[in-house]
Amino acid sequence: MGAIGEYFQNIKETVSTIFEGMAVTASHFMRKPYTVQYPDRIAVRVQDTLPYRYRGILNVDLEICTGCLACERACPIDCIVIACEKDQKTKVLTISQFDIDIIKCMYCGLCSEPCPTGAIHHTSEFEGADFSTESMIRRFVTDPIDAYKPKKGPETDERIAPILNRGMRYINEFATPGQAWAGGAVVNGAPPADGEEEADAQE
Amino acid sequence: MQELINSLVSSKSFGGMPATIVGAIVIIVLSAVVFLGVAFPFAGIVSWVERRVWARIQSRVGPNRVGPNGFLQWLADGVKHVCKEDVIPADSDPHLFKMAPYLVVLAFVLPWAVMPFSSALILADMNVGILYMTSVTAITVVGVLMAGWASNDKWSLIGGIRSAAQIVSYEIPAGLSIFPVVLMTGTLSMQSIIKAQGWAPQHWFLFANPFTFVAANILYVSALAEGNRTPFDLPEAESELVAGFATEYSGMRYLFFFMAEWGNLFIIGAIITTLFLGGWQFPRVTNNAVVMNVLQLITFNVKVLFLVFLSMWIRGTLPRVRIDQLMSLCWKYFVPISFVNMLGTAVWVAIWPDGNSVAGYIMFAVGLVVAFIFVQRVIYYVRRSRMELYFRPTI
Numbered sequence: 001m002g003a004i005g006e007y008f009q010n011i012k013e014t015v016s017t018i019f020e021g022m023a024v025t026a027s028h029f030m031r032k033p034y035t036v037q038y039p040d041r042i043a044v045r046v047q048d049t050l051p052y053r054y055r056g057i058l059n060v061d062l063e064i065c066t067g068c069l070a071c072e073r074a075c076p077i078d079c080i081v082i083a084c085e086k087d088q089k090t091k092v093l094t095i096s097q098f099d100i101d102i103i104k105c106m107y108c109g110l111c112s113e114p115c116p117t118g119a120i121h122h123t124s125e126f127e128g129a130d131f132s133t134e135s136m137i138r139r140f141v142t143d144p145i146d147a148y149k150p151k152k153g154p155e156t157d158e159r160i161a162p163i164l165n166r167g168m169r170y171i172n173e174f175a176t177p178g179q180a181w182a183g184g185a186v187v188n189g190a191p192p193a194d195g196e197e198e199a200d201a202q203e
Numbered sequence: 204m205q206e207l208i209n210s211l212v213s214s215k216s217f218g219g220m221p222a223t224i225v226g227a228i229v230i231i232v233l234s235a236v237v238f239l240g241v242a243f244p245f246a247g248i249v250s251w252v253e254r255r256v257w258a259r260i261q262s263r264v265g266p267n268r269v270g271p272n273g274f275l276q277w278l279a280d281g282v283k284h285v286c287k288e289d290v291i292p293a294d295s296d297p298h299l300f301k302m303a304p305y306l307v308v309l310a311f312v313l314p315w316a317v318m319p320f321s322s323a324l325i326l327a328d329m330n331v332g333i334l335y336m337t338s339v340t341a342i343t344v345v346g347v348l349m350a351g352w353a354s355n356d357k358w359s360l361i362g363g364i365r366s367a368a369q370i371v372s373y374e375i376p377a378g379l380s381i382f383p384v385v386l387m388t389g390t391l392s393m394q395s396i397i398k399a400q401g402w403a404p405q406h407w408f409l410f411a412n413p414f415t416f417v418a419a420n421i422l423y424v425s426a427l428a429e430g431n432r433t434p435f436d437l438p439e440a441e442s443e444l445v446a447g448f449a450t451e452y453s454g455m456r457y458l459f460f461f462m463a464e465w466g467n468l469f470i471i472g473a474i475i476t477t478l479f480l481g482g483w484q485f486p487r488v489t490n491n492a493v494v495m496n497v498l499q500l501i502t503f504n505v506k507v508l509f510l511v512f513l514s515m516w517i518r519g520t521l522p523r524v525r526i527d528q529l530m531s532l533c534w535k536y537f538v539p540i541s542f543v544n545m546l547g548t549a550v551w552v553a554i555w556p557d558g559n560s561v562a563g564y565i566m567f568a569v570g571l572v573v574a575f576i577f578v579q580r581v582i583y584y585v586r587r588s589r590m591e592l593y594f595r596p597t598i
């Protein structure tokens with residue numbers, strides 16, 4: 001019986017599993033596609049749907065940059081170039097150059113971790129394509145600017161306070177991972193597809 | 204056909220040429236129109252439909268940018284391939300290499316000669332129609348093997364050899380599954396086989412008796428295997444063989460292989476429709492021959508297109524089988540079962556020479572029950588995954 005029974009068992013299993021498989025895919029014909037039709041056929045800009053911790057193209061808030069060069073030193077591939085001069089008499093630090101080569105940048109985030117004020121940070125922007133490599137070097141300093149000096153107490157300058165707030169929040173998000181995800185990655189305004197996972201968990 | 208040629212000859216518009224030459228010209232022009240106007244666009248459109256169907260199976264969208272809903276994608280792809288350089292590898296056998304795609308396309312266009320679109324629309328109602336169909340589609344193996352050999356590339360060669368093994372093996376169950384129908388009708392002509400069936404499902408050979416039902420399924424699977432369709436697309440298994448026998452091909456020649464593959468879907472569907480699904484049979488609602496023919500044409504195409512859709516659905520569902528599984532499926536399962544079918548049908552025909560109409564109704568009822576269970580399973584899966592229902596075929 002053994003071999004013959006196995007033979008018919010094989011046939012039965014082939015037919016029944018294909019039958020089930022076809023039923024599963026048939027149910028998918030009625031399922032709404034999940035595709036995000038980037039870039040044009042979308043309700044919200046993709047940039048706005050990305051999580052807060054998304055590592056896009058770097059941006060620097062020069063208003064709160066202390067010129068400490070921590071980011072330049074942290075970058076493993078030296079794509080940040082900063083030039084600072086200290087006026088010996090007035091003791092004022094002036095930043096005359098702050099370039100980030102976003103071609104070289106690998107979006108590792110190592111530069112934004114040591115930044116004391118959260119001045120250098122990733123944005124959710126990722127559309128960086130351009131026609132020349134020269135234009136891919138982001139030059140943040142046009143006119144030499146004085147570096148920021150942290151105050152003892154809370155920031156009083158009305159112009160700088162919100163920027164510093166954002167910077168500190170950024171640092172907090174990165175420093176405490178548990179909290180970071182609590183911010184929640186809301187993709188596309190809709191909760192991610194959870195129906196299936198739940199159903200699978202029930203089995 | 205003959206009247207058209209006669210009228211052309213008598214109208215003297217060809218300057219008194221002999222009838223055979225006029226006939227040849229007419230046939231060449233007609234075939235060119237049919238192939239360029241029907242067969243090739245069909246293959247292209249199928250490629251687009253197929254990508255959309257898979258996309259929906261995988262909760263994606265598929266090509267939807269070129270033209271309305273991406274409908275012109277096939278044209279864009281075709282033009283792109285035509286514009287590409289036709290690379291012929293230095294170490295290849297250039298003549299065989301160039302010839303191979305044409306043989307594959309030849310195997311795709313030849314069956315259209317006996318395609319029974321309606322009671323009048325058939326190029327040639329040969330008395331060995333179905334035999335002709337199975338023999339000319341087997342030319343593919345020569346083209347594929349030639350492509351694999353001439354490319355002088357190990358992937359191509361493995362693909363070609365696999366294809367040869369696969370097509371030759373599956374010819375046997377396919378041929379044996381045609382046999383029950385031939386036994387019941389006593390003819391090989393496409394039109395006579397269709398005329399032996401009725402328009403109602405219980406008069407189709409699919410439901411004539413249990414053996415023909417199994418034979419239809421075996422024939423369909425074997426035809427898929429011969430057409431190199433997933434789950435039997437081992438000759439061009441992308442993950443193992445780059446692109447199999449088509450690895451070294453580019454541009455127009457590459458396009459020919461895939462056009463033939465997609466076009467073959469229609470031929471697979473047409474064979475099954477003719478043999479088992481009643482072909483163009485449509486209830487006689489009017490005596491107007493033209494209207495009847497149009498209705499028959501639509502009936503035939505609806506049935507064929509359903510089978511084409513089914514093959515896309517299967518391709519989106521089943522994973523590729525291993526080569527040993529492929530061979531064991533053919534030799535250990537299909538061949539013995541086909542023989543049983545053949546003997547069973549022979550006995551059946553001996554007992555009920557004119558067929559058994561009760562069996563037809565019972566088989567049709569069984570078919571309905573299977574379809575009902577299938578729908579129940581689909582509803583179960585829809586409920587289970589609590590999906591967002593979306594019935595538009597487009598997006």
Ligand code: SF4
Binds near residue numbers: 076107110
């Ligand atoms: S993200 Fe990484 S690679 Fe890019 S600038 Fe910062 S440290 Fe350098």
Ligand code: SF4
Binds near residue numbers: 067071115
């Ligand atoms: S961006 Fe941050 S780390 Fe870099 S120099 Fe300015 S304050 Fe220092």
